[in-house]
Amino acid sequence: MSDRPDSASLRPFTCVGSRQLLETRIFTVHEDQVVSPRNGLIHPVTRLETADWVNMIVITADRQIILVRQWRHGIRGLTLEIPGGMIERGEDPAMAAAREVREETGYRGDDPVKLGVVRPNPAFLGNRCFTYLLENCRLDGDQQLDAGEDIEVVVRPLTEIPDLIARGEIANSLVVAAFWWLRYRRPE
Amino acid sequence: MSDRPDSASLRPFTCVGSRQLLETRIFTVHEDQVVSPRNGLIHPVTRLETADWVNMIVITADRQIILVRQWRHGIRGLTLEIPGGMIERGEDPAMAAAREVREETGYRGDDPVKLGVVRPNPAFLGNRCFTYLLENCRLDGDQQLDAGEDIEVVVRPLTEIPDLIARGEIANSLVVAAFWWLRYRRPE
Numbered sequence: 001m002s003d004r005p006d007s008a009s010l011r012p013f014t015c016v017g018s019r020q021l022l023e024t025r026i027f028t029v030h031e032d033q034v035v036s037p038r039n040g041l042i043h044p045v046t047r048l049e050t051a052d053w054v055n056m057i058v059i060t061a062d063r064q065i066i067l068v069r070q071w072r073h074g075i076r077g078l079t080l081e082i083p084g085g086m087i088e089r090g091e092d093p094a095m096a097a098a099r100e101v102r103e104e105t106g107y108r109g110d111d112p113v114k115l116g117v118v119r120p121n122p123a124f125l126g127n128r129c130f131t132y133l134l135e136n137c138r139l140d141g142d143q144q145l146d147a148g149e150d151i152e153v154v155v156r157p158l159t160e161i162p163d164l165i166a167r168g169e170i171a172n173s174l175v176v177a178a179f180w181w182l183r184y185r186r187p188e
Numbered sequence: 189m190s191d192r193p194d195s196a197s198l199r200p201f202t203c204v205g206s207r208q209l210l211e212t213r214i215f216t217v218h219e220d221q222v223v224s225p226r227n228g229l230i231h232p233v234t235r236l237e238t239a240d241w242v243n244m245i246v247i248t249a250d251r252q253i254i255l256v257r258q259w260r261h262g263i264r265g266l267t268l269e270i271p272g273g274m275i276e277r278g279e280d281p282a283m284a285a286a287r288e289v290r291e292e293t294g295y296r297g298d299d300p301v302k303l304g305v306v307r308p309n310p311a312f313l314g315n316r317c318f319t320y321l322l323e324n325c326r327l328d329g330d331q332q333l334d335a336g337e338d339i340e341v342v343v344r345p346l347t348e349i350p351d352l353i354a355r356g357e358i359a360n361s362l363v364v365a366a367f368w369w370l371r372y373r374r375p376e
Binding site: 027039071122 | 197198200201203209210212213214215217219220222224225226227229231232233234235236257258259260261262263264265266267269304305306307308309310311312313314317333335336337338340350353354356359360361362364365367368371372374
């Protein structure tokens with residue numbers, strides 16, 4: 001399938017050494033020494049190990065999307081996103097999806113249906129992000145926020161999502177990918 | 189626009205202290221002490237500072253997409269993606285886009301046109317990823333790979349992209365977001 005039939009088939013890089021540089025609450029940082037299969041040279045690469053993530057498209061019976069607005073420390077600003085979070089160790093991703101929706105928004109609905117999986121950044125992150133769809137959701141309780149969370153629930157028509165992305169109001173790449181999965185949803 | 193009119197308007201978290209935990213070749217890691225506007229509690233948050241990235245949808249005159257297959261150290265496996273890379277300090281994103289396409293694929297075409305910008309992960313990454321479209325591209329030279337790179341060029345019809353994503357062959361969230369931008373492209 002390549003237009004360069006003379007290119008060598010790609011082979012794996014080999015890891016010949018690895019050390020942990022840092023451990024934080026949400027990830028560990030590692031430096032690996034890897035050997036290039038193309039030229040045999042050894043060079044260092046940096047990578048992060050972190051939990052898998054989950055995010056959720058939450059829709060009401062009248063096709064409204066439940067979004068969350070919150071302060072994000074990475075960009076030091078407010079964002080508009082779909083609910084999401086880390087999957088706890090040993091937790092089923094669908095259970096994590098339903099749990100995060102209840103905690104962040106107070107909504108509850110049909111069982112989560114898996115839409116797809118993406119790699120947040122395969123260049124240096126080892127984890128995955130699962131996207132689930134929860135339909136027929138309705139407000140069913142209060143938010144249950146951690147001490148460090150401050151989340152506002154925002155309800156918008158599903159039809160407005162392309163506009164919200166085009167205007168940059170929704171900008172998280174993982175949220176854009178989730179709406180791609182919804183747009184190109186296939187039968188199970 | 190909220191369904192919870194009784195919720196307080198969101199206010200910024202205030203950073204009352206910050207220290208750098210680690211510096212690597214591609215990012216720095218920081219721990220900030222932040223004050224919650226909701227309850228006044230101080231808690232630590234971890235964030236990464238790294239360069240802005242750019243990725244490029246490269247199309248030939250006959251609507252073929254130029255993809256790259258390569259080993260990715262984050263997931264320790266091969267991926268199929270669109271070309272991309274870091275923007276060098278002070279470099280214009282459009283210049284970086286054209287440069288990366290030439291280096292990684294040997295293709296060249298029309299001037300890059302900006303499709304959109306995403307935040308790779310606003311929760312802990314501070315940077316942006318710009319997506320550009322390069323049309324009417326054709327092979328115009330050899331790849332110019334760094335010693336640590338081993339990249340195979342793969343050409344596929346644009347119409348196959350949703351299938352490649354659905355099957356998980358294209359899984360990088362930033363690439364999926366790029367194709368969202370192409371799908372919902374608006375006039376400048």
